Amino acid sequence: MKRVAFRVSYPPTAAHPIHRRLADTDEVSRMELLVWGPTAEVTTLSWYDAEPATVRELLTAVETAVASSTVAGDGGTYAFLHQSEYELDADVLDLVARSGVVFLPPVVFLDDGDAVFEAVGEQAELSRLYADLGDLLDTRIERVSEFRKPSSPARLTDRQQAALAAAEALGYYDVPRTGSVSDVAAELDCARSTAGELLRKAEAAVVREQLHRGGER
The missing domain is CATH 1.10.10 (Arc Repressor Mutant, subunit A)
Structure with a gap:
C-alpha cells in the first residue's frame, strides 16, 4: 500500500466557513482537524494556533454549530465543535465518502486557502482520488511513500x-x-x-x- 500526501487549494466558494475565516484574520493561520467522522451530524476535534478567545470568535462563522468548547493546549487551542452538518462543499464531501482510501489525521487547513492531508490505499484507488480531486480543486501530490504500521512507542523503564x-x-x-x-x-x-x-x-x-x-x- 501507498501513503500519499496531497495539497489542495480551495476557492472561497468551496471552502469550509472556518477555512474562509482563516484568510480574513491575522490572529490564526492554521487549523488541524484531528478527529472527525463521515456522518451528517458529527463532533470534530481541532487544534488552532491561536488563543481560546480568538478561536471562539472564529467558530461563530459556522452557522450549523450546535455546541462548541475550547481548551488551551500545546501552544494553541483545542476546539470541540458539534455541527448539524459539515458545511463542506457537497461534491468534495461526496468524493471523500465514496473514495476507496483511508484518510490519516490531521487534515491541516492553512490561511492561504490550501489544505494538506495524507491518504493510504492501493495505488489504483489513490490515483483515482487524485484524478477526481483534480476535477474539483487544484490538487498536487507532495510526497509518496510505502505505508508501514506505526512503530511501538519507545519502551522506557x-x-x-x-x-x-x-x-x-x-x-x-x-x-x-x-x-x-x-x-x-x-x-x-x-x-x-x-x-x-x-x-x-x-x-x-x-x-x-x-x-x-x-x-x-
Whole structure:
C-alpha cells in the first residue's frame, strides 16, 4: 500500500466557513482537524494556533454549530465543535465518502486557502482520488511513500522516564543548558554515573523511535 500526501487549494466558494475565516484574520493561520467522522451530524476535534478567545470568535462563522468548547493546549487551542452538518462543499464531501482510501489525521487547513492531508490505499484507488480531486480543486501530490504500521512507542523503564522528566524540569535540555547530570542525580537520589546511564539509555530509545518514524514518511 501507498501513503500519499496531497495539497489542495480551495476557492472561497468551496471552502469550509472556518477555512474562509482563516484568510480574513491575522490572529490564526492554521487549523488541524484531528478527529472527525463521515456522518451528517458529527463532533470534530481541532487544534488552532491561536488563543481560546480568538478561536471562539472564529467558530461563530459556522452557522450549523450546535455546541462548541475550547481548551488551551500545546501552544494553541483545542476546539470541540458539534455541527448539524459539515458545511463542506457537497461534491468534495461526496468524493471523500465514496473514495476507496483511508484518510490519516490531521487534515491541516492553512490561511492561504490550501489544505494538506495524507491518504493510504492501493495505488489504483489513490490515483483515482487524485484524478477526481483534480476535477474539483487544484490538487498536487507532495510526497509518496510505502505505508508501514506505526512503530511501538519507545519502551522506557520507570527510572528512565523519571530521569528524563527530571532532566527536562531542571533545564538539562534547555539551550543554553542550565541543569546538569549531577542535578538529575540529586533529584533521583542516586549516583551521578547512574543518572548518566539512565539518561543515555532513555535518549537512545527516544532517538531510535524518532528516526524509525521519520523513515515511514
